[in-house]
Amino acid sequence: MSEAISLAEAASHRDPQVGLAAVAALRQMVDQLEALQVKAAREDGWTWERIAGALGITRQSVHRKYASRRFPGRRIT
């Protein structure tokens, strides 16, 4: 049985092992996409306030996630 067929069957049976692994993969993908966009925004001179607004989260949340990483531009205070 091919990998694709067995995966489709597992998904159609609502196998939690597949579902949870898929969610984990999705979460990692979103984290990477966010970091890519944040990096690009900082390189374009965006402020942390503007990035937080675009992500729909608070400035404090951005601070928690990225403050200890040395970005170009002004440090978050």
Add this chain to the structure above:
Amino acid sequence: MTRRTGPGRDQITSRLMAAARQEADRCRHGYVGCEHLLLALLADKDPTARDILAGHKITLPAARGAVADVISSGRGDGPRWNAGDLLATLGVDLPAIQHQMRADYGPHAIDELYRSPVGRRLPWGPLCGPHMAPELKKALFTERDRAGFPSSGHVLLSLLDAGSSGLGAVLAALGSSPDRLRLAATERLRAAR
């Protein structure tokens, strides 16, 4: 004083990890495991491990076939399905996203992200390539001499001690076993002292 950048970052470990990752990428296995490190040892320029394995009639082409069979039948160390297949069950087209990222930010955008402060703490996820299986981490980065591996034969010994069921299945398919190879590797390394 030479500053180490992390555990297991000596020259031979880095070289073998890069080769193992290439083997996993080539077959789109979705993770890097002990199975791929075996292939890396067979292809490495240090002949120590390759000679030990050759003594058991284990060659690179045969091992590649056995690894492909074991992983495609769900007996490998890693997740049974790759990230692209998993995300497809949620209706997410990972190859299309990867294509778009490369088009927007350049072919090396993801590699550059992981060299930047932003990406340094991210989990190694679907956009970047395969994960490392815990058994492989154990083989390369724990319970080992801080000075690093002297030869590929020592890496092979550590690999055989990692308790990888995927590697066990590959070796069984090749007509061998971790115990038999461990004995041969120990004798060979003792004779080389």
